[in-house]
Amino acid sequence: MSGVPGEFASVRKLLLGRMDGLTPGERKVARALLAQYPTVGLTTAAQLAAAADVSAPTVIRFATRLGFEGFPGLQRALLHELHSEGGSPLVQYEEKPPAYPQGILRGTRQAFVDMIDASYDGIPESEFSALVDLLSDTSRAVCLVGGRFSHVLADYLLLHLRLLRTGVRMVGEDEADRLVAVADAGTQSVFVMFDYRRYTDANLRLAQAVSRRGATVALMTDNWLSPIAKVSKVVLPCRVQSASPFDSLVVAMAVTESLVAGVAGALGEGGRARLTLIESVSLDD
Known part of the structure; x- marks a missing residue:
């Protein structure tokens, strides 16, 4: 038992x-x-x-x-x-990177597939749905924040969300930009923070500051959880282990894609209408 x-x-x-x-x-x-x-x-x-x-x-x-x-x-x-x-090969596999006798290409392919499966199994459906709802609520202002490498995920999400809805912006590393973001933050603000290990102190301070102003903080992080989790209403963790000396953002990108799919589905005709408008706009006279 x-x-x-x-x-x-x-x-x-x-x-x-x-x-x-x-x-x-x-x-x-x-x-x-x-x-x-x-x-x-x-x-x-x-x-x-x-x-x-x-x-x-x-x-x-x-x-x-x-x-x-x-x-x-x-x-x-x-x-x-x-x-x-304790003696499970799966547990030991997770603790120690495997060898790739079939070669790096095929071996890493399987490792990434396994990582995606394990990560998606570890994300509570309720947390994912909560973040989709927040991003789909067009009455809320959405601010995206990334780190040294994870800014590419924030940029990617920005490029898609702004095609589907208004009120989405990136908060950069510039101090003035961050001070304005904190000043503008309120109960109708959502800050999506991308923070993976070698966590960013500046992002933690920003998350704490906007949380104090009533903003909702949502965190995209690894399975060890960034310190930002303590002020986050929603947390989506994923695995970042890699065959290389660098952490992998493969799973994080996949989860970001899932968020885009979720928001597109939630916005429905409204998102489609905005995309149609953008594609019909001409800058010519």
């Missing part, structure tokens, strides 16, 4: 399946646990609370809401999972 409530095969799958029913504080606990899974769940309730930036009672309520007999019940399920999977 795994000790996991319901029909879920693991605590991880339980968290992903129940994310939508958690309170904002409990959702922070779930994200912290997923980011350092399962080890942080095997510490004390106070330590998990510190990792999630919530109170210890919130951690206990979180465990109970999931159906466990308190925090000890959650830990027993995690220990059972750890002992059951």
Whole structure:
């Protein structure tokens, strides 16, 4: 017996399946646990609370809401999972990059396919749908922010969103641009932050500043979770491991494409009408 409530095969799958029913504080606990899974769940309730930036009672309520007999019940399920999977080739594969006897091209192709599958399985549908809803709400102003490499993802999303709706802008690295973005931020603002490991301190400060002004922060990050997660209402994590010395944005780009598809579908005829208008506009007299 795994000790996991319901029909879920693991605590991880339980968290992903129940994310939508958690309170904002409990959702922070779930994200912290997923980011350092399962080890942080095997510490004390106070330590998990510190990792999630919530109170210890919130951690206990979180465990109970999931159906466990308190925090000890959650830990027993995690220990059972750890002992059951400790020798799994899949777990070792994730911890240690595999060799590619079939060659780099074919080997990395399969590695990226596996990464996409694992990442999409790890994204709660409720979180994805929430971000699509935010980006499709044309009453909201959308600001996109990237990092050293991830700015290409922000740029890519910008190029598509502005074809489908108005009120989308990029926030650059320039300090004046960021100060204006903070001044303009309010309850009808959505800031989509792309932040992957070797996280950007400047982006964290920006996210904290706009959050204090009432803006909704949505985070695109890796499976370890950027510190921006602590002020984010929506978090979409994905894997970034690569065969090269550099982290990969392959999965992050795929998730960005999924967001574009979701927004296009949600806007429907409105998005189509805007695209038609843009293509019909002429700059000639």
